[in-house]
Amino acid sequence: MAGRxxxxxxxxxxxxxxxxxxxxxxxxxxxxxxxxxxxxxLAAAWTLGYSPNAIARSLTTQRSHMVGLxxxxxxxxxxxxxxxxxxxxxxSVGQRVLLFSIAKxxxxxxxxxxxxxxxxxxxxxxxxxxxxxxxxxxxxxxKPVILFNRYVRETTTSAVCTDNAAAGRQVANLxxxxxxxxxxxxAGTADTSTSNDRQRGFLDRLAERGATPPLVERGDYCYEGxxxxxxxxxARDDPPDAIFCANDVMALGALDLIRRVRGLxxxxxxxxxxxxxxxxxxxxxxxxxxxxxxxxxxxxxxMEILLARIADPALPPETRFVPARLVPRASARxxxxxxxxxS
Amino acid sequence: MAGRxxxxxxxxxxxxxxxxxxxxxxxxxxxxxxxxxxxxxLAAAWTLGYSPNAIARSLTTQRSHMVGLxxxxxxxxxxxxxxxxxxxxxxSVGQRVLLFSIAKxxxxxxxxxxxxxxxxxxxxxxxxxxxxxxxxxxxxxxKPVILFNRYVRETTTSAVCTDNAAAGRQVANLxxxxxxxxxxxxAGTADTSTSNDRQRGFLDRLAERGATPPLVERGDYCYEGxxxxxxxxxARDDPPDAIFCANDVMALGALDLIRRVRGLxxxxxxxxxxxxxxxxxxxxxxxxxxxxxxxxxxxxxxMEILLARIADPALPPETRFVPARLVPRASARxxxxxxxxxS
DNA sequence: ATTCGATTTGCACGCGTTTGCAAAATTGCG
DNA sequence: CGCAATTTTGCAAACGCGTGCAAATCGAAT
Numbered sequence: 001m002a003g004r005x006x007x008x009x010x011x012x013x014x015x016x017x018x019x020x021x022x023x024x025x026x027x028x029x030x031x032x033x034x035x036x037x038x039x040x041x042l043a044a045a046w047t048l049g050y051s052p053n054a055i056a057r058s059l060t061t062q063r064s065h066m067v068g069l070x071x072x073x074x075x076x077x078x079x080x081x082x083x084x085x086x087x088x089x090x091x092s093v094g095q096r097v098l099l100f101s102i103a104k105x106x107x108x109x110x111x112x113x114x115x116x117x118x119x120x121x122x123x124x125x126x127x128x129x130x131x132x133x134x135x136x137x138x139x140x141x142x143k144p145v146i147l148f149n150r151y152v153r154e155t156t157t158s159a160v161c162t163d164n165a166a167a168g169r170q171v172a173n174l175x176x177x178x179x180x181x182x183x184x185x186x187a188g189t190a191d192t193s194t195s196n197d198r199q200r201g202f203l204d205r206l207a208e209r210g211a212t213p214p215l216v217e218r219g220d221y222c223y224e225g226x227x228x229x230x231x232x233x234x235a236r237d238d239p240p241d242a243i244f245c246a247n248d249v250m251a252l253g254a255l256d257l258i259r260r261v262r263g264l265x266x267x268x269x270x271x272x273x274x275x276x277x278x279x280x281x282x283x284x285x286x287x288x289x290x291x292x293x294x295x296x297x298x299x300x301x302x303m304e305i306l307l308a309r310i311a312d313p314a315l316p317p318e319t320r321f322v323p324a325r326l327v328p329r330a331s332a333r334x335x336x337x338x339x340x341x342x343s
Numbered sequence: 344m345a346g347r348x349x350x351x352x353x354x355x356x357x358x359x360x361x362x363x364x365x366x367x368x369x370x371x372x373x374x375x376x377x378x379x380x381x382x383x384x385l386a387a388a389w390t391l392g393y394s395p396n397a398i399a400r401s402l403t404t405q406r407s408h409m410v411g412l413x414x415x416x417x418x419x420x421x422x423x424x425x426x427x428x429x430x431x432x433x434x435s436v437g438q439r440v441l442l443f444s445i446a447k448x449x450x451x452x453x454x455x456x457x458x459x460x461x462x463x464x465x466x467x468x469x470x471x472x473x474x475x476x477x478x479x480x481x482x483x484x485x486k487p488v489i490l491f492n493r494y495v496r497e498t499t500t501s502a503v504c505t506d507n508a509a510a511g512r513q514v515a516n517l518x519x520x521x522x523x524x525x526x527x528x529x530a531g532t533a534d535t536s537t538s539n540d541r542q543r544g545f546l547d548r549l550a551e552r553g554a555t556p557p558l559v560e561r562g563d564y565c566y567e568g569x570x571x572x573x574x575x576x577x578a579r580d581d582p583p584d585a586i587f588c589a590n591d592v593m594a595l596g597a598l599d600l601i602r603r604v605r606g607l608x609x610x611x612x613x614x615x616x617x618x619x620x621x622x623x624x625x626x627x628x629x630x631x632x633x634x635x636x637x638x639x640x641x642x643x644x645x646m647e648i649l650l651a652r653i654a655d656p657a658l659p660p661e662t663r664f665v666p667a668r669l670v671p672r673a674s675a676r677x678x679x680x681x682x683x684x685x686s
Numbered sequence: 687a688t689t690c691g692a693t694t695t696g697c698a699c700g701c702g703t704t705t706g707c708a709a710a711a712t713t714g715c716g
Numbered sequence: 717c718g719c720a721a722t723t724t725t726g727c728a729a730a731c732g733c734g735t736g737c738a739a740a741t742c743g744a745a746t
Contacts, residue, residue, distance in 0.1 A: 006484065008732055019696045024734060031735090034694055034742095049480070054460040055407060056732035059398055059701045066441075066461075074430075075622075080423045087417075087444040096461065098409075099442040101430040117397040118409075118439060137392070141349065223622065252626070260627035279418075279566065283595070284603035285628040351702055362726045367704060374705095377712090377724055399702035402731050 016044035068115035068123040070100040078276040085299040144309030159319040167291045167324035168201025175242045177335030183214035184240035186229045188221040195246045219250040226250025230257040248274040271332035287330035359387035411458035411466040413443040421619040428642040487652030502662040510634045510667035511544025520678030526557035527583035529572045531564040538589045562593040569593025573600040591617040614675035630673035
């Protein structure tokens with residue numbers, strides 16, 4: 001029943017008694033329009049309820065002001081925060097967020113073309129890596145791509161990533177300094193560089209310090225996985241006395257098994273350290289010591305890289321590492337010389 | 344260094360020795376193309392690396408295949424799941440998600456125009472309500488708008504919503520049947536219909552059953568708020584023996600204060616019931632009894648309403664209510680006749 | 687008034703598609 | 717082989733806007 005047809009700049013021009021260019025100019029920042037026609041156009045636009053068609057605009061300007069954001073596992077509170085942070089920062093610089101949520105890591109190669117068809121100005125990809133074919137496609141299209149919490153050897157796309165290996169080493173130091181003898185690592189999903197790097201740093205440093213090689217279980221980055229992994233660890237004759245989990249939600253699962261199911265005391269019987277710094281880690285029920293990823297700083301760096309490359313697509317790719325920060329809490333014994341840990 | 348200029352259908356046409364229409368037709372479902380030219384075009388497109396420009400396409404077809412999704416508080420695990428569910432369902436029907444994350448509820452009136460400029464096919468708005476002026480704008484533009492977990496009296500826009508009042512009544516029944524004498528309600532943000540309706544149902548039913556009017560505190564829908572509200576409740580001389588929280592994360596905060604800080608026993612000293620059914624409510628550290636919102640069902644209903652109205656904008660608005668489900672766990676005493684609760 | 691420079695305006699083309707329409711090609715059938 | 721019925725194809729006009737360029741307007745100084 002309502003005015004189905006959208007009102008176009010043509011209509012406004014007619015109403016205001018000016019040319020289409022005039023209305024276009026009053027709606028583009030820093031174009032040459034006299035104040036008088038500007039007011040006239042604004043008035044006409046107001047009465048007609050006109051607002052410029054962003055789709056048509058991006059067709060001519062070749063800039064969509066949209067960036068593709070592909071995310072896996074929004075449900076993980078860490079990535080929820082990442083999403084929130086990115087979306088706030090993008091919106092604040094006038095970019096829209098075209099969200100692509102992928103279930104399986106493999107879906108990325110299908111998601112990306114879909115994004116590119118929408119002529120996004122750039123792409124941010126979290127927690128997964130794109131095939132080199134895809135990377136090439138983007139590079140060829142001059143579309144900046146930023147990997148978040150992944151990086152690639154062949155430096156064809158930019159990345160910002162927590163220094164996972166260093167963080168892993170730091171946890172190893174912490175455990176050894178606190179006098180732990182029998183460590184364990186609960187890994188995330190297989191084949192993810194985040195989990196692998198954290199594990200590598202942890203194991204390497206443990207070896208350097210002459211500690212026994214730790215037990216390793218897999219928890220698939222989810223609560224139930226962490227819980228089950230801890231279950232397996234404590235079903236052994238020789239359970240660990242210190243556990244490093246590749247992320248916080250697994251650590252929460254492990255803690256629940258340890259404290260609520262096995263009735264063990266933390267950190268007297270076993271120390272637990274997580275990774276991410278999600279809110280729940282600070283709650284009284286958990287008091288989880290964790291390696292916090294500095295989300296705001298990471299997303300800021302990513303934005304910086306992205307915006308620079310949108311402005312000048314010729315800029316070479318760049319990868320930045322951000323250190324994790326130890327947040328000591330009650331779930332882990334601390335060495336006498338508290339916070340001596342440096343790799 | 345790379346081919347900066349995008350490859351267009353013109354290029355493919357030239358390469359394949361056909362007209363632009365031909366290539367357009369091979370890329371649009373169910374258009375009239377002979378198999379031979381179709382193959383030729385496909386081949387040419389492949390060698391040139393062509394993929395149709397969705398922006399240009401939506402300019403002519405008047406369908407962007409994008410829906411605007413405005414969300415507040417993605418960080419709340421309940422809404423994270425809602426977002427994930429919507430994005431999966433939208434993608435599965437070939438729609439892209441244009442995400443708008445708003446910090447303050449008031450920002451919606453700025454967000455919506457921005458979305459409309461991008462010619463989204465429809466809009467889903469969670470946990471906030473739009474001004475009637477905005478609603479009118481959308482109606483006039485023929486853009487379907489679905490409110491999620493909000494509804495409006497003047498039935499100008501569609502909505503799907505948990506039956507919050509009924510759920511509130513159900514909790515009241517539960518408490519009274521379990522023999523609780525002194526109830527309390529921890530509210531969410533002021534002026535949100537979700538919190539108000541839950542409160543109203545709870546209070547009304549309590550009154551109907553002849554119980555003393557409950558204490559009411561506000562927790563602003565966040566963990567810290569729930570914690571602080573519980574702190575206030577238990578600083579009194581006459582603390583409650585049953586608390587209904589307007590959402591789960593506040594309930595977790597309340598539980599942590601009750602159990603970990605005050606050292607009280609749940610449910611012996613006090614029963615706690617939450618709302619939403621977030622994952623953490625089922626963890627051994629909490630075992631929170633809660634009124635679960637049936638996310639999948641709700642998003643399905645919303646999708647149904649949305650897609651129908653995208654297909655036919657003339658369809659009248661429609662609002663559907665979905666019942667919440669009681670998930671009994673250890674945090675609340677149960678009446679002898681377990682689950683007798685019906686409003 | 688006249689001239690010159692600065693500012694504003696309109697024209698028309700382009701952005702990369704889709705699509706109605708009519709011409710061309712193909713098919714089936716006698 | 718001829719003719720009509722059916723596909724297939726290309727042309728050209730949209731879709732709604734930005735923008736270079738030249739014409740028009742304005743302001744001020746002479």
